[in-house]
Amino acid sequence: MAAGRERRTAAETFMARLRMHWHRVRVGLRRSAVDYFRGDGSDWVALAGLLVTVPLICSATMANSVWFSPAALVLPIVAGGLLLRPASLLGLYAAAATALIVESVQLGPYTEGPSRVTPGVVLVVAACGFFGLLIAQFRSRVGVPWRRGGTMLFDLRERIRVQSKLPQLPHGWHREMALRPAGGQSFSGDFVVAARTNGGRTLEAVLTDVSGKGMDAGSRALLLSGAFGGLLGSLPPHAFLPAANGYLLRQDWDEGFATSIHLVLDLDSGDYELYSAGHPPGLQLSAGSGRWEEKAAEGPLLGVYDGAQFDPVKGSLRPGDVLMLFTDGLVETSDRDIVEGIDRLTGEADRYVAGGFHGAAWHLIEAVAKDVNDDRALLLISREGPTTTAAAR
Numbered sequence: 001m002a003a004g005r006e007r008r009t010a011a012e013t014f015m016a017r018l019r020m021h022w023h024r025v026r027v028g029l030r031r032s033a034v035d036y037f038r039g040d041g042s043d044w045v046a047l048a049g050l051l052v053t054v055p056l057i058c059s060a061t062m063a064n065s066v067w068f069s070p071a072a073l074v075l076p077i078v079a080g081g082l083l084l085r086p087a088s089l090l091g092l093y094a095a096a097a098t099a100l101i102v103e104s105v106q107l108g109p110y111t112e113g114p115s116r117v118t119p120g121v122v123l124v125v126a127a128c129g130f131f132g133l134l135i136a137q138f139r140s141r142v143g144v145p146w147r148r149g150g151t152m153l154f155d156l157r158e159r160i161r162v163q164s165k166l167p168q169l170p171h172g173w174h175r176e177m178a179l180r181p182a183g184g185q186s187f188s189g190d191f192v193v194a195a196r197t198n199g200g201r202t203l204e205a206v207l208t209d210v211s212g213k214g215m216d217a218g219s220r221a222l223l224l225s226g227a228f229g230g231l232l233g234s235l236p237p238h239a240f241l242p243a244a245n246g247y248l249l250r251q252d253w254d255e256g257f258a259t260s261i262h263l264v265l266d267l268d269s270g271d272y273e274l275y276s277a278g279h280p281p282g283l284q285l286s287a288g289s290g291r292w293e294e295k296a297a298e299g300p301l302l303g304v305y306d307g308a309q310f311d312p313v314k315g316s317l318r319p320g321d322v323l324m325l326f327t328d329g330l331v332e333t334s335d336r337d338i339v340e341g342i343d344r345l346t347g348e349a350d351r352y353v354a355g356g357f358h359g360a361a362w363h364l365i366e367a368v369a370k371d372v373n374d375d376r377a378l379l380l381i382s383r384e385g386p387t388t389t390a391a392a393r
Helices: 002-038 044-063 070-083 086-107 119-142 146-163 215-231 237-251 338-352 360-368 386-392
Strands: 173-180 190-197 202-210 258-266 271-277 282-285 292-295 313-316 322-326 376-383
Touching: 044 070, 044 086, 070 086, 070 119, 086 119, 173 190, 173 360, 190 215, 190 376, 202 215, 202 237, 202 322, 202 376, 215 237, 237 258, 237 271, 258 322, 282 338, 292 338, 322 338, 338 360, 360 376
Parallel strands: none
Antiparallel strands: 173 376, 190 202, 202 258, 258 271, 271 313, 282 292, 282 322, 322 376
16 A cells, blocks of 8 residues: 555656646747747747748759749748848848759759749849848847837827827717828827816817828827827916927927917816917807807917917807817918918818718818828817707707
8 A cells, every 4th residue: 555655646746747847838838929929039939930941942942943933932031031130030041042052053054944043033032131131130220020010000009099089078068080191191290189177177188280291290299199198287278388399399309390279178168268389270160150260379389499478369169169170281282372271171161060060070171181191180179059969969
């Protein structure tokens, strides 16, 4: 019996150790896989896989050079440029060069027939290797592997969209925002930051147009939207644009100016103030008269000089009134001045007066500036009356 207990103890000890080792292997593989796809791990797995494909392609080419061209060696080279670090890439290039030499010797001189290693094939493989090495060196300097590069750009785009999301408003108010980057890109130099302050009784919204357009201005827009979002609500309304102006001046960008318009709206009374920094005027529709009125506040561009003053213009939104804020890309082009653009915008907006402005922002951009090669943004704030609410329903 003692011998049986000893055997069982040894077996349990052996199985326990085996399970422990297997657990460590699984954890290690899982961590390596996670690090690899995050771009933090070693690239030895990709290097080993690509090194295996090189002799396979070489063997297939020597067996049937008609179906497997010598130029097929560009496939692992291109994949290596996307997957490997520069040092590992050089090892792959050495294997590919060796394979080319072997193919050249086995298939014979290229002058004796087709499907052989020609100078053109060598040039194509070398060119792909050169550009792959440039890409790998660029990724190495930036520190963003290709596996994370696309994800990072996607995250940046989503962060801009989240920061531009408008807060919910109480019953009787409607808000919507439409944004169209230049050239159909995903990044824009126009952005909105908004928040309800003063215990939720006040809506503060800032529409900003950063110098430049598309992806050129997208990085600056992301930085400014985060900074402006932090300032909004942390300072009195009259101090926001001076603080934003000082922030831009401290960045010392070569192309560092921006235009901005700051709305401070009392959601109880409908009274508002507009502060502008070189931005196009706001437009208010009066439900009583049915006319659009420009609300133009005075103030210089942001990031031009220190000590700038921003004087507000005041107004009030009554039931049925609408306030539109927009960037210059919506109303101004090379062949159309801003006055003509505003007239066209208000003419299109008149079509929505009877039925309400729900869903109007996107359609207004499509109607007024669909093919304009500039960033376009439109912010609509409406105070709904009984007629507007019934039409929307």
